[in-house]
Amino acid sequence: YSPTSLSFEEATKRAEELRETLDRYSHEYYVLDKPTVTDAEYDSLYRELVSLETAYPELISGDSPTQRVGGTVLPGFEKVTHDIPMLSLGNAFGEQDLFDFDRRVRKLTDKKVEYICELKIDGLALSLKYEEGKLVQAATRGDGVVGENVTQNVRTIKSVPLKLKKPYSIEVRGECYMPKEAFVTLNMEREENGEDIFANPRNAAAGGLRNLNPKETAKRNLNTFMYTIADFGELDAVSQSDALDQLDTIGIRTNHERRVYETIEEVWAYVQEFQEHRSGLPYDIDGIVIKVNDFEAQKDIGYTIKAPRWAIAYKFPAEEAHTVIRKIEWTV
Numbered sequence: 001y002s003p004t005s006l007s008f009e010e011a012t013k014r015a016e017e018l019r020e021t022l023d024r025y026s027h028e029y030y031v032l033d034k035p036t037v038t039d040a041e042y043d044s045l046y047r048e049l050v051s052l053e054t055a056y057p058e059l060i061s062g063d064s065p066t067q068r069v070g071g072t073v074l075p076g077f078e079k080v081t082h083d084i085p086m087l088s089l090g091n092a093f094g095e096q097d098l099f100d101f102d103r104r105v106r107k108l109t110d111k112k113v114e115y116i117c118e119l120k121i122d123g124l125a126l127s128l129k130y131e132e133g134k135l136v137q138a139a140t141r142g143d144g145v146v147g148e149n150v151t152q153n154v155r156t157i158k159s160v161p162l163k164l165k166k167p168y169s170i171e172v173r174g175e176c177y178m179p180k181e182a183f184v185t186l187n188m189e190r191e192e193n194g195e196d197i198f199a200n201p202r203n204a205a206a207g208g209l210r211n212l213n214p215k216e217t218a219k220r221n222l223n224t225f226m227y228t229i230a231d232f233g234e235l236d237a238v239s240q241s242d243a244l245d246q247l248d249t250i251g252i253r254t255n256h257e258r259r260v261y262e263t264i265e266e267v268w269a270y271v272q273e274f275q276e277h278r279s280g281l282p283y284d285i286d287g288i289v290i291k292v293n294d295f296e297a298q299k300d301i302g303y304t305i306k307a308p309r310w311a312i313a314y315k316f317p318a319e320e321a322h323t324v325i326r327k328i329e330w331t332v
């Protein structure tokens with residue numbers, strides 16, 4: 001159906017239903033780490049709600065899932081308030097969405113537009129704070145403003161430097177994930193022990209990172225790719241690609257499949273290439289993140305309350321669950 005074919009009463013009722021359902025799914029996904037539906041199902045209901053709210057803006061309420069980022073803080077973890085909120089990303093689901101994004105971007109800035117394409121790692125967002133080069137705090141995204149203090153757990157992740165190569169005071173953000181191989185091993189062990197198995201590496205990573213016992217986290221073989229600088233401190237960068245290169249030089253792990261392009265056609269080719277080859281990667285990706293590279297151009301383009309306007313997450317169509325497992329077996 002089209003949202004405008006519904007009467008206002010019908011639209012109000014449907015929007016309420018969708019909010020309730022989406023809230024329940026979000027709770028299962030972000031708080032319990034136990035989703036009961038696929039991301040594609042969630043995304044399709046979410047898009048339906050967005051189109052209803054676009055047709056009838058009076059339906060938008062502050063507590064609508066379309067106005068919020070992520071989940072909530074688990075009891076048992078100390079709360080951390082993010083000085084700079086941890087945002088989400090707008091989504092694109094097809095070629096048309098990507099080309100529309102390109103058109104919007106070029107309308108909002110006069111500067112030359114270059115895009116950086118990065119893999120969208122399917123894990124959970126993590127923020128790392130360094131003071132004079134030392135790791136002082138690690139936090140989850142939570143609802144974007146308040147997250148969980150997971151410093152002790154993150155200290156067990158070997159790719160996270162406890163000390164940077166330079167004594168910088170910076171805050172970096174990225175994704176914590178579980179490599180496919182570690183996921184298969186973990187699930188095999190759990191099955192042998194008669195424990196519940198995890199639905200996917202993302203949930204296993206979330207369960208590992210948000211475990212009240214850091215010893216458990218250490219056993220999970222978690223890894224990280226950092227993809228943004230929230231507080232630059234002594235670092236000076238002019239673009240996203242420059243920032244990532246600099247993170248590399250101070251010992252922070254970034255993903256090296258990133259590429260910079262000038263046209264959206266090249267971006268689309270990159271998206272298709274990784275959509276085809278995703279199963280061969282040693283970690284799960286659920287899409288490609290496309291960002292305007294130049295920081296001055298990013299400033300022109302700005303933010304919505306939930307996400308930057310200068311970036312978009314292209315989401316791959318869902319892989320059938322059984323194919324995913326088979327492909328994991330091939331890659332291990």
Ligand code: NAD
Pocket residue numbers: 025026028029030035036037038039040042043069070087088089090091118119120121122123124125126174175227289313
């Ligand atoms: P998102 O997954 O659409 O994208 C934003 C996130 O991408 C960032 O917060 C970051 O963690 C991650 N990311 C990975 N690589 C990145 C990179 N290179 N640069 C920047 N960010 C990168 O947004 P979200 O708010 O985290 O989650 C919403 C999604 O979660 C939904 O689209 C849905 O698929 C899924 N979800 C599923 C269920 C379910 O029940 N299955 C429930 C709730 C949400």
